[in-house]
Amino acid sequence: MTALRLMTYLACLAASGLALSGYADFDSATGTFDLHPIDLYGAVGAIGGVVSSGLASLALWRGWGKK
Secondary structure: OHHHHHHHHHHHHHHHHHHHHHHEEOOOOOOEEOOOOOHHHHHHHHHHHHHHHHHHEEEHHHHOOOO
């Protein structure tokens, strides 16, 4: 049950982030969440760069790869 609650919180956080960044609209009167069209190729390219940079930074910070 805790995992389900955590996933719900993370989904709401992601929806809020999309709405704040301009990728979605939320109408509080009707409770509708409208996601704008997203360029999937651009998003995958950007996410790949962010994830790889984050993992490389984490590896450097944790000292992974040292003998």
